Amino acid sequence: MIPAPFAYHRPADIGEALSILTEHGDDARVVAGGHSLIPMMKLRMAMIDHLIDLKDIPGLAGISTDDGRVTIGAMTTQHDLIVHPGLATAAPLLSEAALQIADPQVRYMGTLGGNVANGDPGNDMPGVMQCLDAQFTLVGPTGERTVPARGFYEAAYMTARQDDEILTAVSFAVPKGGFAYEKQKRKIGDYATAACAAQIAMQGGTCTAASIAMTNLSDTPVWSQAAGAALVGTPCAPADLDAAVAAALADIDPTEDNRGPIAFKMHVAKIIIRRAIERAIARA
Ligand code: FAD
Numbered sequence: 001m002i003p004a005p006f007a008y009h010r011p012a013d014i015g016e017a018l019s020i021l022t023e024h025g026d027d028a029r030v031v032a033g034g035h036s037l038i039p040m041m042k043l044r045m046a047m048i049d050h051l052i053d054l055k056d057i058p059g060l061a062g063i064s065t066d067d068g069r070v071t072i073g074a075m076t077t078q079h080d081l082i083v084h085p086g087l088a089t090a091a092p093l094l095s096e097a098a099l100q101i102a103d104p105q106v107r108y109m110g111t112l113g114g115n116v117a118n119g120d121p122g123n124d125m126p127g128v129m130q131c132l133d134a135q136f137t138l139v140g141p142t143g144e145r146t147v148p149a150r151g152f153y154e155a156a157y158m159t160a161r162q163d164d165e166i167l168t169a170v171s172f173a174v175p176k177g178g179f180a181y182e183k184q185k186r187k188i189g190d191y192a193t194a195a196c197a198a199q200i201a202m203q204g205g206t207c208t209a210a211s212i213a214m215t216n217l218s219d220t221p222v223w224s225q226a227a228g229a230a231l232v233g234t235p236c237a238p239a240d241l242d243a244a245v246a247a248a249l250a251d252i253d254p255t256e257d258n259r260g261p262i263a264f265k266m267h268v269a270k271i272i273i274r275r276a277i278e279r280a281i282a283r284a
Contacts, residue, residue, distance in 0.1 A: 003041035009052045014060075014139060014166065017052050022141050022164050024050045030166055032075060032114035035106050036123075060113075060168060065090040071171040074113025079104070081112060091172070093179035093199060097128045100181060103189045116149070117167045119157040122191035122216045126153060128181065130223035131197035131213035134172040140165035153220035176209060177201030178283030182276040183215070184268050186259065192216040193259040194269040196248070198280035200231065207231045212244065212277065216259075217252035217269050224251040227273070236281050241274060248273045 011017040021028050028050035031037050040046040054060060060075035065086040072081070081087060081098040088095055101107055101115070101124050115125040116136065129136075129149035136147045141164055149170070152160045161167065176199075183195035195215035201208045210228040215221055226247035234240040254265035 001042045003038070004044060004047050006041070006048055007050045009050060010056055011052060012056050014057055014168070017054065017057060017166060018139065018141055018164065020050065020052050021166070026163055028052055030054050032111040032117075033077065033106075033109040034114075035102075035110040036114060036118045036120060054166070061111075063087050065174065068174050069171055070174060071169055072112055073169050074111060074117070074167045076112050078102075078107035078110045078112065078115065082107070090174045091132065091179075093128060093132065093175065093181060093197060096179065097124050097181035097183075097197065100124060100183045100185075100195075106189075112170065113167045116152075116170065117159065117161060119153065119159045121156050121219050121221065124181070124183065124192065124195060124215055127195065127213040127215040127221035127223075128197045129170060129172070130221050131199050131211045132172040132175055133211065134170045136161075136167055137169040137171070138162075138165040139168050144168075150223050156219040175199045178280040180276045180279035180283065182272045182279065184272050194254075194265060194272045196269075196273045196276040198273075198276040200236075200277065200280040200284050202236070202281065202284040205235050207234055207236050207240075207281075210244070210277075212248055212273065214248065214252055214269065214273065217254045217265065219253075219255075222251050224248040226251065231277070236277075241277055244277055245270060245273050 009020050029048045030052045061073045063084050064071045070091050078098045082095045115123045134149040147160050180198050184193045192215045197213045200210045210231040212227040213223040227244045230244040230247045
Protein backbone atom coordinates (compact mmCIF):
# COMPACT_ATOMS: atom_id res chain seq x y z
CA MET A 1 0.00 0.00 0.00
CA ILE A 2 2.84 2.39 -0.77
CA PRO A 3 2.55 4.52 -3.92
CA ALA A 4 5.25 4.61 -6.58
CA PRO A 5 7.67 7.57 -6.20
CA PHE A 6 6.35 10.94 -7.39
CA ALA A 7 7.40 14.59 -7.36
CA TYR A 8 5.26 16.83 -5.15
CA HIS A 9 4.53 20.39 -6.32
CA ARG A 10 2.81 23.04 -4.19
CA PRO A 11 2.18 26.07 -6.46
CA ALA A 12 1.18 29.41 -4.93
CA ASP A 13 -1.18 30.48 -7.71
CA ILE A 14 -3.28 29.05 -10.51
CA GLY A 15 -0.87 30.22 -13.24
CA GLU A 16 1.98 28.25 -11.69
CA ALA A 17 -0.26 25.17 -11.31
CA LEU A 18 -1.27 25.39 -14.97
CA SER A 19 2.30 25.71 -16.17
CA ILE A 20 3.38 22.59 -14.19
CA LEU A 21 0.35 20.75 -15.59
CA THR A 22 1.16 21.84 -19.14
CA GLU A 23 4.84 20.97 -18.76
CA HIS A 24 4.23 17.39 -17.58
CA GLY A 25 1.04 16.58 -19.51
CA ASP A 26 -0.38 13.15 -18.79
CA ASP A 27 2.35 12.46 -16.20
CA ALA A 28 0.85 15.09 -13.85
CA ARG A 29 -2.39 15.33 -11.84
CA VAL A 30 -3.71 17.96 -9.48
CA VAL A 31 -4.52 16.72 -5.99
CA ALA A 32 -7.24 18.32 -3.86
CA GLY A 33 -8.36 16.32 -0.79
CA GLY A 34 -6.53 13.24 -2.06
CA HIS A 35 -9.28 10.89 -0.89
CA SER A 36 -9.88 9.33 -4.31
CA LEU A 37 -6.50 9.86 -5.97
CA ILE A 38 -4.13 8.76 -3.18
CA PRO A 39 -5.89 5.41 -2.54
CA MET A 40 -5.67 4.71 -6.29
CA MET A 41 -1.94 5.55 -6.20
CA LYS A 42 -1.38 3.33 -3.16
CA LEU A 43 -3.10 0.47 -4.95
CA ARG A 44 -0.86 1.24 -7.95
CA MET A 45 -3.98 1.61 -10.08
CA ALA A 46 -2.77 5.15 -10.81
CA MET A 47 0.93 5.85 -11.43
CA ILE A 48 1.46 9.61 -11.37
CA ASP A 49 4.93 11.16 -11.66
CA HIS A 50 3.94 14.70 -10.65
CA LEU A 51 1.31 15.64 -8.07
CA ILE A 52 0.25 19.29 -8.03
CA ASP A 53 -1.34 20.20 -4.69
CA LEU A 54 -3.99 22.93 -5.00
CA LYS A 55 -4.15 23.76 -1.27
CA ASP A 56 -2.03 26.94 -1.31
CA ILE A 57 -3.83 28.55 -4.26
CA PRO A 58 -5.89 31.47 -3.00
CA GLY A 59 -9.54 31.90 -4.00
CA LEU A 60 -10.31 28.26 -4.75
CA ALA A 61 -12.35 27.63 -1.58
CA GLY A 62 -15.49 29.35 -0.39
CA ILE A 63 -19.25 29.54 -0.82
CA SER A 64 -21.31 32.53 -1.95
CA THR A 65 -25.09 32.69 -2.22
CA ASP A 66 -25.55 36.22 -3.60
CA ASP A 67 -28.01 37.48 -6.24
CA GLY A 68 -29.97 34.26 -6.55
CA ARG A 69 -26.90 32.22 -7.50
CA VAL A 70 -24.81 29.77 -5.51
CA THR A 71 -21.09 29.64 -6.33
CA ILE A 72 -18.79 27.16 -4.61
CA GLY A 73 -15.02 27.05 -5.02
CA ALA A 74 -13.57 23.72 -6.11
CA MET A 75 -11.44 23.36 -2.94
CA THR A 76 -14.44 23.75 -0.63
CA THR A 77 -14.60 20.60 1.49
CA GLN A 78 -17.58 18.31 1.74
CA HIS A 79 -17.67 19.18 5.46
CA ASP A 80 -18.00 22.88 4.57
CA LEU A 81 -21.07 22.06 2.46
CA ILE A 82 -22.72 20.60 5.56
CA VAL A 83 -21.98 23.40 8.02
CA HIS A 84 -22.33 26.52 5.84
CA PRO A 85 -25.45 28.34 7.12
CA GLY A 86 -26.23 30.22 3.87
CA LEU A 87 -26.03 27.07 1.80
CA ALA A 88 -28.40 25.24 4.15
CA THR A 89 -31.01 27.87 3.25
CA ALA A 90 -30.18 28.39 -0.44
CA ALA A 91 -29.59 24.78 -1.52
CA PRO A 92 -30.18 22.26 1.29
CA LEU A 93 -29.96 19.39 -1.24
CA LEU A 94 -26.18 19.80 -1.08
CA SER A 95 -25.83 19.32 2.66
CA GLU A 96 -28.29 16.42 2.63
CA ALA A 97 -26.19 14.68 -0.05
CA ALA A 98 -22.80 15.61 1.49
CA LEU A 99 -23.86 14.09 4.82
CA GLN A 100 -24.25 10.76 3.03
CA ILE A 101 -20.69 10.76 1.64
CA ALA A 102 -18.33 8.39 3.44
CA ASP A 103 -17.61 9.53 7.02
CA PRO A 104 -16.49 12.75 8.76
CA GLN A 105 -12.77 12.02 8.24
CA VAL A 106 -13.22 11.77 4.47
CA ARG A 107 -15.52 14.80 4.37
CA TYR A 108 -13.01 17.01 6.25
CA MET A 109 -10.47 16.37 3.47
CA GLY A 110 -12.51 15.57 0.35
CA THR A 111 -13.47 18.55 -1.78
CA LEU A 112 -16.49 19.32 -3.94
CA GLY A 113 -14.17 19.92 -6.92
CA GLY A 114 -12.40 16.58 -6.51
CA ASN A 115 -15.72 14.80 -6.15
CA VAL A 116 -17.14 16.21 -9.38
CA ALA A 117 -13.88 16.20 -11.43
CA ASN A 118 -13.00 12.61 -10.52
CA GLY A 119 -15.56 11.08 -12.92
CA ASP A 120 -16.25 8.08 -10.66
CA PRO A 121 -19.89 7.02 -11.23
CA GLY A 122 -20.03 6.25 -7.49
CA ASN A 123 -19.37 9.85 -6.48
CA ASP A 124 -22.50 11.51 -5.12
CA MET A 125 -21.98 15.14 -6.12
CA PRO A 126 -22.07 14.75 -9.93
CA GLY A 127 -25.72 13.61 -9.86
CA VAL A 128 -26.56 16.40 -7.41
CA MET A 129 -24.90 18.92 -9.74
CA GLN A 130 -26.89 17.59 -12.71
CA CYS A 131 -30.10 17.80 -10.68
CA LEU A 132 -29.32 21.47 -9.91
CA ASP A 133 -28.29 22.19 -13.53
CA ALA A 134 -24.89 23.43 -12.31
CA GLN A 135 -22.18 24.97 -14.48
CA PHE A 136 -18.53 23.98 -13.98
CA THR A 137 -15.82 26.61 -14.45
CA LEU A 138 -12.60 25.26 -15.95
CA VAL A 139 -9.36 27.21 -16.34
CA GLY A 140 -6.67 26.15 -18.81
CA PRO A 141 -3.65 27.65 -20.57
CA THR A 142 -5.90 29.42 -23.08
CA GLY A 143 -8.34 30.86 -20.55
CA GLU A 144 -11.60 30.04 -18.80
CA ARG A 145 -14.73 28.22 -19.98
CA THR A 146 -17.89 26.83 -18.43
CA VAL A 147 -19.34 23.40 -19.05
CA PRO A 148 -22.81 22.29 -17.89
CA ALA A 149 -22.78 19.41 -15.41
CA ARG A 150 -25.35 17.69 -17.61
CA GLY A 151 -22.81 17.62 -20.47
CA PHE A 152 -19.61 17.01 -18.45
CA TYR A 153 -19.62 13.23 -17.92
CA GLU A 154 -18.71 11.06 -20.93
CA ALA A 155 -17.95 7.62 -19.40
CA ALA A 156 -16.47 6.28 -16.16
CA TYR A 157 -13.50 8.55 -15.30
CA MET A 158 -13.89 10.34 -18.65
CA THR A 159 -15.12 13.93 -18.55
CA ALA A 160 -15.17 17.02 -20.75
CA ARG A 161 -12.24 18.43 -18.73
CA GLN A 162 -9.03 18.56 -20.76
CA ASP A 163 -5.83 17.22 -19.13
CA ASP A 164 -4.42 20.75 -18.85
CA GLU A 165 -7.54 22.28 -17.24
CA ILE A 166 -8.31 22.85 -13.56
CA LEU A 167 -11.85 23.03 -12.21
CA THR A 168 -12.07 26.22 -10.18
CA ALA A 169 -15.76 26.50 -9.21
CA VAL A 170 -19.29 25.24 -9.64
CA SER A 171 -22.33 27.46 -9.73
CA PHE A 172 -26.09 27.17 -10.11
CA ALA A 173 -29.26 29.22 -9.65
CA VAL A 174 -30.81 28.99 -6.17
CA PRO A 175 -33.23 26.07 -6.64
CA LYS A 176 -36.96 26.38 -6.00
CA GLY A 177 -39.25 24.00 -4.13
CA GLY A 178 -38.54 20.80 -2.23
CA PHE A 179 -35.48 18.58 -2.41
CA ALA A 180 -34.30 15.11 -1.45
CA TYR A 181 -31.20 12.95 -1.82
CA GLU A 182 -31.97 9.28 -1.23
CA LYS A 183 -29.06 6.82 -1.13
CA GLN A 184 -29.04 3.09 -0.59
CA LYS A 185 -25.65 1.67 0.42
CA ARG A 186 -24.40 -1.63 1.81
CA LYS A 187 -23.13 -0.06 5.04
CA ILE A 188 -22.37 3.31 6.61
CA GLY A 189 -19.59 5.08 4.70
CA ASP A 190 -20.08 3.13 1.49
CA TYR A 191 -20.61 4.35 -2.04
CA ALA A 192 -24.18 4.14 -3.38
CA THR A 193 -25.77 0.96 -4.65
CA ALA A 194 -28.32 3.42 -6.00
CA ALA A 195 -28.98 7.07 -5.22
CA CYS A 196 -31.33 9.74 -6.51
CA ALA A 197 -31.43 13.53 -6.25
CA ALA A 198 -34.77 15.28 -6.72
CA GLN A 199 -35.68 18.97 -6.77
CA ILE A 200 -39.41 19.64 -7.28
CA ALA A 201 -41.49 22.84 -7.23
CA MET A 202 -45.28 22.88 -6.70
CA GLN A 203 -47.74 25.75 -7.06
CA GLY A 204 -51.44 25.50 -6.20
CA GLY A 205 -51.25 21.71 -6.16
CA THR A 206 -49.58 21.44 -9.57
CA CYS A 207 -45.94 20.58 -10.25
CA THR A 208 -44.23 23.53 -11.97
CA ALA A 209 -40.66 22.17 -12.18
CA ALA A 210 -39.01 18.83 -11.53
CA SER A 211 -35.41 17.64 -11.87
CA ILE A 212 -34.37 14.04 -11.20
CA ALA A 213 -30.77 12.69 -11.37
CA MET A 214 -29.25 9.38 -10.34
CA THR A 215 -25.92 8.10 -8.99
CA ASN A 216 -24.09 4.81 -9.68
CA LEU A 217 -26.80 3.41 -11.93
CA SER A 218 -24.83 3.84 -15.19
CA ASP A 219 -21.19 4.54 -16.03
CA THR A 220 -21.98 8.26 -15.62
CA PRO A 221 -24.46 10.14 -13.46
CA VAL A 222 -27.84 10.26 -15.21
CA TRP A 223 -30.16 13.27 -15.34
CA SER A 224 -33.55 12.02 -16.53
CA GLN A 225 -35.29 14.75 -18.49
CA ALA A 226 -38.23 12.38 -19.11
CA ALA A 227 -38.74 11.72 -15.39
CA GLY A 228 -39.03 15.45 -14.67
CA ALA A 229 -41.32 15.99 -17.66
CA ALA A 230 -43.63 13.22 -16.41
CA LEU A 231 -44.31 15.29 -13.28
CA VAL A 232 -44.52 18.86 -14.60
CA GLY A 233 -48.14 20.03 -15.05
CA THR A 234 -49.53 17.17 -12.96
CA PRO A 235 -50.83 17.10 -9.37
CA CYS A 236 -48.16 14.43 -8.64
CA ALA A 237 -50.82 11.81 -8.06
CA PRO A 238 -49.67 8.19 -7.62
CA ALA A 239 -50.07 7.47 -11.36
CA ASP A 240 -47.89 10.51 -12.17
CA LEU A 241 -45.20 9.23 -9.82
CA ASP A 242 -45.42 5.78 -11.44
CA ALA A 243 -44.81 7.44 -14.82
CA ALA A 244 -41.85 9.45 -13.52
CA VAL A 245 -40.22 6.42 -11.89
CA ALA A 246 -40.72 4.36 -15.06
CA ALA A 247 -39.14 7.14 -17.14
CA ALA A 248 -36.15 7.36 -14.79
CA LEU A 249 -35.65 3.59 -14.86
CA ALA A 250 -35.69 3.65 -18.66
CA ASP A 251 -32.74 6.07 -18.62
CA ILE A 252 -30.35 4.01 -16.47
CA ASP A 253 -28.07 1.12 -17.39
CA PRO A 254 -26.60 -0.47 -14.25
CA THR A 255 -24.02 -3.26 -14.44
CA GLU A 256 -23.50 -6.25 -12.19
CA ASP A 257 -20.73 -5.85 -9.59
CA ASN A 258 -20.05 -6.50 -5.91
CA ARG A 259 -23.12 -4.37 -5.05
CA GLY A 260 -25.42 -6.85 -6.77
CA PRO A 261 -26.83 -8.11 -10.04
CA ILE A 262 -28.64 -5.85 -12.50
CA ALA A 263 -32.14 -6.97 -11.44
CA PHE A 264 -31.36 -6.11 -7.80
CA LYS A 265 -30.03 -2.67 -8.75
CA MET A 266 -33.13 -1.93 -10.84
CA HIS A 267 -35.29 -2.97 -7.88
CA VAL A 268 -33.36 -0.75 -5.46
CA ALA A 269 -33.38 2.12 -7.96
CA LYS A 270 -37.17 1.91 -8.30
CA ILE A 271 -37.60 2.28 -4.54
CA ILE A 272 -34.97 4.99 -4.10
CA ILE A 273 -36.24 7.13 -7.01
CA ARG A 274 -39.81 7.01 -5.72
CA ARG A 275 -38.71 7.89 -2.18
CA ALA A 276 -36.69 10.86 -3.45
CA ILE A 277 -39.61 12.18 -5.51
CA GLU A 278 -42.13 11.71 -2.69
CA ARG A 279 -39.91 13.40 -0.12
CA ALA A 280 -39.12 16.33 -2.44
CA ILE A 281 -42.87 16.83 -3.09
CA ALA A 282 -43.62 16.67 0.64
CA ARG A 283 -41.07 19.46 1.21
CA ALA A 284 -42.13 21.57 -1.83
P1 FAD B 1 -8.68 14.00 -5.08
O1 FAD B 1 -8.63 12.60 -4.59
O2 FAD B 1 -7.58 14.90 -4.67
O3 FAD B 1 -8.78 14.00 -6.69
C1 FAD B 1 -9.68 13.14 -7.36
C2 FAD B 1 -9.48 13.34 -8.88
O4 FAD B 1 -10.00 14.60 -9.27
C3 FAD B 1 -8.02 13.30 -9.33
O5 FAD B 1 -7.96 12.74 -10.62
C4 FAD B 1 -7.64 14.78 -9.38
O6 FAD B 1 -6.59 15.02 -10.31
C5 FAD B 1 -8.95 15.41 -9.83
N1 FAD B 1 -9.16 16.75 -9.29
C6 FAD B 1 -9.32 17.09 -7.99
N2 FAD B 1 -9.56 18.41 -7.88
C7 FAD B 1 -9.54 18.90 -9.14
C8 FAD B 1 -9.72 20.20 -9.68
N3 FAD B 1 -9.99 21.26 -8.91
N4 FAD B 1 -9.62 20.36 -11.01
C9 FAD B 1 -9.36 19.29 -11.82
N5 FAD B 1 -9.20 18.04 -11.36
C10 FAD B 1 -9.29 17.85 -10.03
N6 FAD B 1 -17.32 9.85 -2.45
C11 FAD B 1 -18.66 9.92 -2.64
O7 FAD B 1 -19.13 10.74 -3.43
N7 FAD B 1 -19.51 9.12 -1.94
C12 FAD B 1 -19.07 8.20 -1.03
O8 FAD B 1 -19.89 7.51 -0.40
C13 FAD B 1 -17.66 8.09 -0.81
N8 FAD B 1 -17.15 7.23 0.08
C14 FAD B 1 -15.80 7.18 0.29
C15 FAD B 1 -15.27 6.32 1.25
C16 FAD B 1 -13.91 6.31 1.50
C17 FAD B 1 -13.38 5.36 2.54
C18 FAD B 1 -13.04 7.16 0.79
C19 FAD B 1 -11.55 7.18 1.04
C20 FAD B 1 -13.54 8.03 -0.17
C21 FAD B 1 -14.90 8.06 -0.42
N9 FAD B 1 -15.45 8.92 -1.38
C22 FAD B 1 -16.82 8.98 -1.56
C23 FAD B 1 -14.58 9.78 -2.20
C24 FAD B 1 -14.39 11.14 -1.55
O9 FAD B 1 -15.61 11.87 -1.56
C25 FAD B 1 -13.30 11.95 -2.30
O10 FAD B 1 -12.92 12.96 -1.45
C26 FAD B 1 -13.73 12.55 -3.62
O11 FAD B 1 -14.17 11.58 -4.54
C27 FAD B 1 -12.57 13.25 -4.33
O12 FAD B 1 -12.32 14.49 -3.75
P2 FAD B 1 -10.85 14.88 -3.34
O13 FAD B 1 -10.86 16.32 -3.02
O14 FAD B 1 -10.39 13.95 -2.29
O15 FAD B 1 -10.09 14.67 -4.74
